[in-house]
Amino acid sequence: MLNAHTDEHYMKQAFMEAQKAYEEGEVPVGAVIVARNQIIARAHNLTECLQDVTAHAEILAFTAAADFLGGKYLKGCTLYVTLEPCVMCAGASYWTQLDRVVIGARDEKRGFSRIQEPLLHPRTFLEFGLMATESSELLTRFFQDKRRIQKL
8 A cells, every 4th residue: 555645645646636637638737736645635726627727736736725824925835746847837836935846747847847037936955857758648548539539
């Protein structure tokens, strides 16, 4: 049994959110935010459902976590996200002052790390690669399905 207080456990929870997004026809990205070994927020992309380009998993998770904590700063929290955040989400994470960001797959086209200037808060610790293969495969399958449907 997987220990409930490990990075792997929390990333699996984020991956479950990404799977929900996939099932709903959303780009399959999932996120959870953890504070003191407790998931305080979980979200997945809802840009299509809400018709809101800012309804990324990370943004929705930040809002839910801030509501849970009763304040805008997420110090002492870790964001687990299945895909490298875009510039918008990385910028938002800067203002939350997260302690850690754990990322599954890299986003070579739109990920924040392609920008030369640091976008995360200077005290935020960053980790890449946890469940990268699973996250990448889900994204690849999603876009292959989209292209297949568009050809029909």
